[in-house]
Amino acid sequence: MDPDRLRELIDGVARGEVDTAEALERLAQLPFVDTEHARVDTHRALRQGLPEVVYGPGKTPEQIAEVVAVQRQVGLSVLVTRVEPDAARHVLRHAEGGDYDPASRLLWFGPEQVPIRGKGLVLVVSAGTSDLPVAAEAAGVARRFGNEVELLQDVGVAGLHRLLASSDTLRRARVLIVVAGMEGALPSVVGGMVAKPVIAVPTSVGYGAAFAGMAALLGMLTSCASNVCVVNIDNGFGAAHVATLVNRL
Amino acid sequence: MDPDRLRELIDGVARGEVDTAEALERLAQLPFVDTEHARVDTHRALRQGLPEVVYGPGKTPEQIAEVVAVQRQVGLSVLVTRVEPDAARHVLRHAEGGDYDPASRLLWFGPEQVPIRGKGLVLVVSAGTSDLPVAAEAAGVARRFGNEVELLQDVGVAGLHRLLASSDTLRRARVLIVVAGMEGALPSVVGGMVAKPVIAVPTSVGYGAAFAGMAALLGMLTSCASNVCVVNIDNGFGAAHVATLVNRL
Amino acid sequence: MDPDRLRELIDGVARGEVDTAEALERLAQLPFVDTEHARVDTHRALRQGLPEVVYGPGKTPEQIAEVVAVQRQVGLSVLVTRVEPDAARHVLRHAEGGDYDPASRLLWFGPEQVPIRGKGLVLVVSAGTSDLPVAAEAAGVARRFGNEVELLQDVGVAGLHRLLASSDTLRRARVLIVVAGMEGALPSVVGGMVAKPVIAVPTSVGYGAAFAGMAALLGMLTSCASNVCVVNIDNGFGAAHVATLVNRL
Amino acid sequence: MDPDRLRELIDGVARGEVDTAEALERLAQLPFVDTEHARVDTHRALRQGLPEVVYGPGKTPEQIAEVVAVQRQVGLSVLVTRVEPDAARHVLRHAEGGDYDPASRLLWFGPEQVPIRGKGLVLVVSAGTSDLPVAAEAAGVARRFGNEVELLQDVGVAGLHRLLASSDTLRRARVLIVVAGMEGALPSVVGGMVAKPVIAVPTSVGYGAAFAGMAALLGMLTSCASNVCVVNIDNGFGAAHVATLVNRL
Amino acid sequence: MDPDRLRELIDGVARGEVDTAEALERLAQLPFVDTEHARVDTHRALRQGLPEVVYGPGKTPEQIAEVVAVQRQVGLSVLVTRVEPDAARHVLRHAEGGDYDPASRLLWFGPEQVPIRGKGLVLVVSAGTSDLPVAAEAAGVARRFGNEVELLQDVGVAGLHRLLASSDTLRRARVLIVVAGMEGALPSVVGGMVAKPVIAVPTSVGYGAAFAGMAALLGMLTSCASNVCVVNIDNGFGAAHVATLVNRL
């Protein structure tokens, strides 16, 4: 399907000549769509029942608004990640119906309440205040992906009583995302407290020998708790994606 | 409970004066046990219904045999990882009823058929022949942990037709473990083919700029497929542990 | 030949007293030319039939304009790489007849259509949208160096169907340049699909463990496809140069 | 095609019931073959007219002999790389008709004279005596892949007169493989002397800050000669493969 | 004082012509002594009331025996570190009165009970069984340096209950040495439980991304507990030296 036919289809939807169900069906048959700037994969989102996700950095507000518009016209939700407040304001001027959360830097175009499809609780645990942006991204994405989510913050390993006081919460979780910078020790401790899969997210928080997240990353990869797996530094989004797939099983 | 009382309990079991159920119950109440060489955690295995796992390297055959004996007396299964053939032969001379698999270097003391507790298929996918030991460890551990397991090997990304020919198998899996050395590209490709959690295991296979698994590790952490999480280099055991927990959800 | 005599020669050309053929012949006999700021090598471009190439970064618009002027007077084409839009506008105010392409950041002074000297198709394949600037540089340079060029973009390995749908295009190429950031897996996959030389370009796209292109670079160097060779991170120009020399064979 | 049917086919050839042409045709239709230990790709070699290549390290002499036997029965040539003298002797006891070269550590099963299919000279240039094993591998592989090959050795950059004295040889080459350890400067110098593609191979020769080839690798990637591309450390085979593909264009 | 006069002095002691007090006084005035193989510093040990310490690796048993003999003749105690069992046996054949401990690899020549000069308890805490050799070295050295020492082992962070059960012991310590490999998280947790100085020792235990202690080292340097300072990887001796100086304050 070439871009022209895609545009025609979308215009048809816009003019009310093609209904959403039909448009979706036709789109679902396409493996991908060639637009002016990129080859967009509409397939996966549709098959998995997940919103389209756009990685914000390196895109102008105009480009983001354009992508959002295309998706919204065919009835898809869109989640834009890592959008700074200024850029968010800019996009929201061009694209209606968006919701921006500065803590997680997520920009959301979709229903206010996403239906819960995850079977249990996704618990996001955060070591320090500075790790909060990454933890908030993980929590926000997991919510928009249809999970019940709780966020347990500031439970670093140098103050164990805080973590121990939350052991009931830890046990209630079906899958855990643990976010930590500096020495990245929290996933090891949490991993020892629960018999559930732990997805560890190192953050670039720290200075000197933290080497922009390297110390935390190596620490998590060599964790003495063997129920821990790891995603890239600051990758709250990836952790939420893995957690969502696990939580739907 | 001090070592003496532990020994007494175990001797009681050995002499038939204490039955297994009672011994297990008493052990389950202990958070840990101080033996001569180490503080052993009997708790977790019992609660999670997993066998005790012993990491082989750095232990003499005698030490391994000793640990095995203690566990076997109270009726627990034991899995010893990374045992070289010579050491295995040595251990098997001291400890009866063991089963050694040279491909995975796993030494198993327990029932021949572990009851299946995982809800679906754990698929282990391996890039090249040299990655096989790690893939075999992952597969072997997952089996001993009560999962249905399949091993799909030699489907490296430079020969896509092999992988594509196996797409049905990929889709049948509930959780995937993908093992690759060198550039570690296989998890990205597999991650794009399935909407399931992918646990990636970099291996130390390769030379020069492979830097003993570093190239594969970095590649997997920066995967363009966001349903991928990563464990330590050559850590087939860890991948199987995470997969088991996921597969029981 | 000293700078004064060079200036004299160029002035002669400017005044119409020396014709281009003669000037070229005299220049071709010089191994190099000492100008005020640098020892310029006029030799190679003349012998190879390639335009002079100027690396933009670190040069002021005035310096670029000056170099361009000198080359243009003796009838040589000039290609300036990595010129930001602002700098380009500045140069174009001083030097006439230039053509700037913001996508590739190339600034070109020469014939609109460079005669094709390459014997086949140079195909530039790009993994993600963010890799486009490097891919565009490679494609633009290859075109200015006299090759037929096609650009196949957004065919990352996590969406294999896109790449497979383009397998005919891949097979039509005589030499391929494959551009990818993050885990840099695309050259391995493409290398397995064609029996042609593949020149891999890692990009600095990605964050965290991508380490500014290091992950992609290591991945490409350890590719399991052995028809792959590698140039420096973001070095679209170098890839195009090698491809040009190969394509003229 | 399952292993049994493959064995049947090969037995048929062995018994003279199936002729080679027919066997080859049937094999060429298979994308791959599942044997006991690996999924072997017979496709590529057949399509490209190259011998099958087996990477020696990590395989026992018995395993190598087995693979060789299978390939030889259907009439394919086999090249085994990085075989140490002891292992070679062992293999040659089991597999007839092999030819071992200790300098390049290549073990060859095939015609003594491979028909020349490359259109020009592949020149292998080597910096120091210690780089010779890698250079010899590159030269040996290129010969077995059907190229006219010359080897120019011991022309390190600290003794320029040696290199300059060979400039005619350099100019005669259609494609060059340049092998160097330590600071890896030779490809830059050679790249400046020829207008041909240069494939650089860093070697692990050197100590201290050479970091097992890292210094040479980084030096070649950042070469000031832009007609240079690079393969993995010590990867003489890869360089020869790329050179062969280029030389057939 | 030249070697000859030193020998004379020592011979005098050996023959009973010079008494120990006089010999010590004369030695204490020397900043250093030139022997055949090295310039030995007798000063510091004498002033600080610490035994002479010899780093074993790289020395032959004969050389160790020689050094020990010289020191013993003037009445000094000697502690040799990192001596493998075979070498120890060898030394003990040449030098009488030594005591070897295989767990800590320490070889001691001096009084069986060193008088306690430290003002409180030096507690050595060890994460896993594999960290024991380093922890034993730290504990053994601290004892030989005149401290009351306890060793708390196998209290890794993935089994918090073990550590929590020992909180009284932790609080009794005046200075703590915390030894851990892999992710090296234990010092952060212990540091949060006590208001005492914590000396962290990373060990080279672990594989893959542990990078021979690098992960633990970085983790300890970036600890979120700010009462932690760090010594070199596996440097149990250095930790004990610092702890001794602190414990004498």
Added chain:
Amino acid sequence: MDPDRLRELIDGVARGEVDTAEALERLAQLPFVDTEHARVDTHRALRQGLPEVVYGPGKTPEQIAEVVAVQRQVGLSVLVTRVEPDAARHVLRHAEGGDYDPASRLLWFGPEQVPIRGKGLVLVVSAGTSDLPVAAEAAGVARRFGNEVELLQDVGVAGLHRLLASSDTLRRARVLIVVAGMEGALPSVVGGMVAKPVIAVPTSVGYGAAFAGMAALLGMLTSCASNVCVVNIDNGFGAAHVATLVNRL
């Protein structure tokens, strides 16, 4: 205790209805306090008799002012680290009674003279002028933590006479903090001159191969003086904390 009850308590103090002693007692029973932005640990400061410390970077002046206000109301001193002059001015407009020192970038809310609780002299030694900010932080923190402190600066190892001229000062110290960038050699030299614990602080001073403090860090970790332990790069605060705990023993 929930935030509301905390607020109530603090309001009670503010209104004079609860006296400080009672408030402190109630706070001391709390392991931690949940405020709007973070879980604050009031415990440790109270038990250890140390002021609350706030790490400045990443916090807005408003957030800092808020935290300060809460602590001040219950009578606690607060020390804010790494505050740039502009931010300090901003905070001081909102929070009364603060004292800012630009050299150490410390912002202090508490008594002008902190009672001395350390038993001896904490000596901060600094290698070069550029290391001064880190040395000043260490000295400032140690003073606010109740130590007698002296600062000996510009005694780099390339001008030994300066250091030797200060040997009396070195010997007067009970514990030493040694701050150095570039090659970080100063702690080794100082460590050899005193029989006291030396806490080494590498700084990010230097360029090129200094790698932002890496050279100094590695140098200090491998110091030939074994009475040296190390904290993170630029971590003057951590060094002062360890020194304070040591100096109170």
Added chain:
Amino acid sequence: MDPDRLRELIDGVARGEVDTAEALERLAQLPFVDTEHARVDTHRALRQGLPEVVYGPGKTPEQIAEVVAVQRQVGLSVLVTRVEPDAARHVLRHAEGGDYDPASRLLWFGPEQVPIRGKGLVLVVSAGTSDLPVAAEAAGVARRFGNEVELLQDVGVAGLHRLLASSDTLRRARVLIVVAGMEGALPSVVGGMVAKPVIAVPTSVGYGAAFAGMAALLGMLTSCASNVCVVNIDNGFGAAHVATLVNRL
């Protein structure tokens, strides 16, 4: 000598009450001087007959002007390195008689012609245009330190004819400073052409795998020419200092 007495001495010079000879003599007896901001070493410069050198970065123009004033009053020359044009203008407003060279970023206060004390030619050789700032610093410092200096630029190894054309110049040098970025190959080539000491300076020129000078640094350290020694990345000053000391022998 305390700062007050220093000030008195300098004031005496300023008022003409103390003559320069006397002031110099008194200063030469001081190992160092404590000023308000730093412990300044006046010794070395005086003994070696070299001007005082001030490293510019991290100092405000006011601080530089102050230091210059102090030195100038007692008749010493001062060389300030790495001064950006804006800062230079600023300093020159406060301190008279200075000379600023933007190419080398050197600011000089002293005689226009420094008497030649070096016994031969110091030749500075530079690989590319971008290496010029470092080469100019080396050349400028060497001149101010009393050497005859020549600068040979743009003789990179990819254009050997340029370098060969300068072989007479190379042979005329008594000591050579060779400056190169990227792969840093020039010192190896130059080292092979002369039997003189070569001081190599890697520069941070280059991108990607140049890793801010790391590639050049490693290349120079592993040079196959053994008459090469190396200084820090971009350290033109250090190279000139070593060259000066060598050239005075």
Added chain:
Amino acid sequence: MDPDRLRELIDGVARGEVDTAEALERLAQLPFVDTEHARVDTHRALRQGLPEVVYGPGKTPEQIAEVVAVQRQVGLSVLVTRVEPDAARHVLRHAEGGDYDPASRLLWFGPEQVPIRGKGLVLVVSAGTSDLPVAAEAAGVARRFGNEVELLQDVGVAGLHRLLASSDTLRRARVLIVVAGMEGALPSVVGGMVAKPVIAVPTSVGYGAAFAGMAALLGMLTSCASNVCVVNIDNGFGAAHVATLVNRL
């Protein structure tokens, strides 16, 4: 000149038909010689009046003996570096008149007393006992290259009095080679004590964060003494070569 003619020439010398002077003259005209295994450069040694140097590692005793024989026949001295005792014994059985020193691992074929051509003292300074092999290599090579050499050992920076006691020796040197492992601080201290060029040699002595010489290398490159230049890790030979060239000026 081809190998045959070379052999003829050497045979002529051996038979007494060609006298040495004539042979030398003819060899001096050759830029290089092609032997069976390598292109040998006879030029440099002859022109510089230095013996031929052979790097031992990677050569069999037979190969070394062969090279030695060739050189000796034409009257050249030969120095073989890094020869282990066993290999040395082997070579000495084949080649007469050699002298082996196990401390420096140097094998020498030439006059017992090399005429002194250096103008002053080359002083080799060594930090610790373990650095001795490298220091001995530097000293031995410098002696064989015609320098007066002294070796000052075991003067590490943690025992300053030793170094200070040798300050007269330091001042007597014309050029200094300073050898140190671990933190590599010695060159900085020595560099501050003398106004002479200091050639620093990092050694691979040390463990953990010493990273096989990396810590010492970085420390020396970032030395605060600017009269220091650096050679590769363990490169005692290179340091001696540079020192020799400097000492002949």
